[in-house]
Amino acid sequence: MKDQLNLPDNAVGSVIVNEEVMALLASQLELVKSPKKLLLMKHIHQEALPPVYTSVVHLGPSDFELIESKMADLDTMAFSKEELQYPFYGVMEQRELIAVGGYHIYSEDYVELGNIGTDVRWRRQGYGRKICTELTRSGRRVTSNVYLNVLEENIGAITLYQSLGYALMCKQYMVEFVI
Structure with missing residues (x-):
């Protein structure tokens, strides 16, 4: 595959897998670093969502450079230019984007x-x-299947997501491997 795709010798791939698949892959891949433990959470309690926040604004194409800049500042784990086509929301203070979020996947x-x-x-x-x-409210208007991944070590975020109605579905791993 490496030759077919014309990838360089130092090419690295990444994938998110569940615990069962991780056990199978661990001996078959040359890992770049230790896998990061993730929790997959699903929104299941809509009644836990607080009222609408008027300070949160929907960001559009004219905000893409601002979003990209903030994502770089925040050193986000995973973000692709293609994901800018999905909805993003932000909070502006003193003409500065101070908080932002979007979607990795957005379908019906x-x-x-x-x-x-x-x-x-x-x-x-x-x-x-x-x-x-x-983000959750917007996603729920599209489908009842609203998910997120969070690093297992990020207890503050996990607590926040649980307070908004998210529940643990399974443990996963983010794996980086030599191609």
């Missing part, structure tokens, strides 16, 4: 929130909750 069957972050200077003030609430 499955929505996956991602890239949720708040500028370090504005954290612990509820902006992540606001962004996640509006």
Whole structure:
């Protein structure tokens, strides 16, 4: 496959797999680094969502450079230019994007929130909750299958997601491997 795709010798691939598949792959792949443990969570309690936040704005194509810049500042784990076609929401303060979030997948069957972050200077003030609430609400208008992944070590985010009606579905691993 490496030759067919004309990939360089130092090419790295990545994949998210569940625990069962990870056990099978562990001995078959040359890992670049230790896999990151993730939790897949699904939104199942719509009544847990707080009221609509008017401070959260829908971001559009004219905001793409702003979104990309903020994603770089936040050092998001996974983000592709193609994902900018999906809805994004943000909070602006003093003409600055201070919190943002969007989707990795957005279809009529499955929505996956991602890239949720708040500028370090504005954290612990509820902006992540606001962004996640509006992303979830938007996703629920499309499908009841609204998911997100969160690093297992991010206890604060897990607690936030649970308070908004998310429940653990399974444990997963983000794996980076030599191709």
